[in-house]
Amino acid sequence: AQGVPAPAQRSAAFDAVLRMQLGQDCRTINDKINDSNRPTWDQYKKDNEDRLNLTGADQKKMMAYRAELDAERARKLARASKTHASLRDGSDDDASADSDDRKKRKRKREKKKLKKEAKKKARKLLK
DSSP: OTTOOOTTTOOHHHHHHHHHHHTOOSOOHHHHHTOTTOOOHHHHHHHTHHHHTOOHHHHHHHHHHHHHHHHHHHHHHHHHHHHOGGGSTTHHHHHHHHHHHHHHHHHHHHHHHHHHHHHHHHHHHHO
């Protein structure tokens, strides 16, 4: 074809136009391999480092940091559960015992209040 530049000078867009004119649906493997716009493996690794996950060192650092945080959290929870009954496993029993204690105190207050009112009435009657 006259006026068609040499393969090394053509752009990928120009190649696509030529393929469309010639009725070729897609590029051949040879075309893909010899494409001048194709990045090298080193360039591809550099551009897609996060997706390829080739650096395991960062992941190992993160896992070590997470393990350290988990250990610290476990130490704090163990220390807290020794001092706070609500953090222990049997906290449901403690909660029900607390509510029973509250009910007893409330009944006691009500009795005391009724007794006090009865004394007031008795004083008024004696006067």
